[in-house]
Amino acid sequence: MTLKFVVMSDLHVMPKGELSMTLDTGARLEEAINAVVERYADADFCILAGDLADLGQPEAYEYLKAIIARLPIPVHITLGNHDRRPAFLEVFGDDFAIETGKVDKVIDIKGYRIILLDSSEPGRVDGVLEAVQLDWLRARLAEAMDRPVIVVLHHNANALHIRSDDIRMLEPADFIAALKTHPDIRQVIAGHVHITSTASWHGLPFTTLAGGHYSVSFNVDQPEAPIRRIDGPGQMAVVIGTPDRTTVLFEDFIDGNATIGMIEGPRVVRQAAE
Numbered sequence: 001m002t003l004k005f006v007v008m009s010d011l012h013v014m015p016k017g018e019l020s021m022t023l024d025t026g027a028r029l030e031e032a033i034n035a036v037v038e039r040y041a042d043a044d045f046c047i048l049a050g051d052l053a054d055l056g057q058p059e060a061y062e063y064l065k066a067i068i069a070r071l072p073i074p075v076h077i078t079l080g081n082h083d084r085r086p087a088f089l090e091v092f093g094d095d096f097a098i099e100t101g102k103v104d105k106v107i108d109i110k111g112y113r114i115i116l117l118d119s120s121e122p123g124r125v126d127g128v129l130e131a132v133q134l135d136w137l138r139a140r141l142a143e144a145m146d147r148p149v150i151v152v153l154h155h156n157a158n159a160l161h162i163r164s165d166d167i168r169m170l171e172p173a174d175f176i177a178a179l180k181t182h183p184d185i186r187q188v189i190a191g192h193v194h195i196t197s198t199a200s201w202h203g204l205p206f207t208t209l210a211g212g213h214y215s216v217s218f219n220v221d222q223p224e225a226p227i228r229r230i231d232g233p234g235q236m237a238v239v240i241g242t243p244d245r246t247t248v249l250f251e252d253f254i255d256g257n258a259t260i261g262m263i264e265g266p267r268v269v270r271q272a273a274e
């Protein structure tokens, strides 16, 4: 009974025919869907982890909805700082906003609990979890003390020593304290920064994926240094969960790297000396 799910983030979809930062983000999302259809059609579900629409227009959400209709697996969604919650709910339906008033969700599957948190806050670029969400999170964690938990949200809570550290979740203390009430947090997965990273912080594992939009060069601990926007990779994460192991793989569905050979057939391993 192995859990498998795909995380996409930072889709930045525009109304059909319009570009974002020179990129056709709708076409890039189509590439991501192709990868799921070809290689992950057996996954349990797909999560879209925010920045779904670049400018939050209803037409962009309509276009997004049309594109993801081709996904062969269920879709779960939360929002990022580029999203506009009223426009999203207008297109996708009010049921996506739960009792917290935000687009949070809990999924119980194959011995795991997955918790989606909506860290977007109108008018802000950094991430915020409101008190009602933190109460909700603590309650959902308390219900699942016997199971491993994976949290997915848009904003990274941990600093990454890069320029965008000033737009992460700037006040994460209560979030961390809530997570620490649970004995088995397997991953906290975010997008937002448009780069791939892994970290351990307060004894918890944090991951970011580069997502579907441009990625960025970074200059470690040089917040004033210029950074380059790079048109690839288009990247999604593939999360695999067994009772004792949780693995995050990164699939670059747009990478620009040529294949230089194939590894096929049985492995040839030198026998260890007696």
Ligand SMILES: [Fe+2]
Binding pocket: 010, 012, 051, 080, 082, 192, 193, 194, 213
């Ligand atoms: Fe983004």
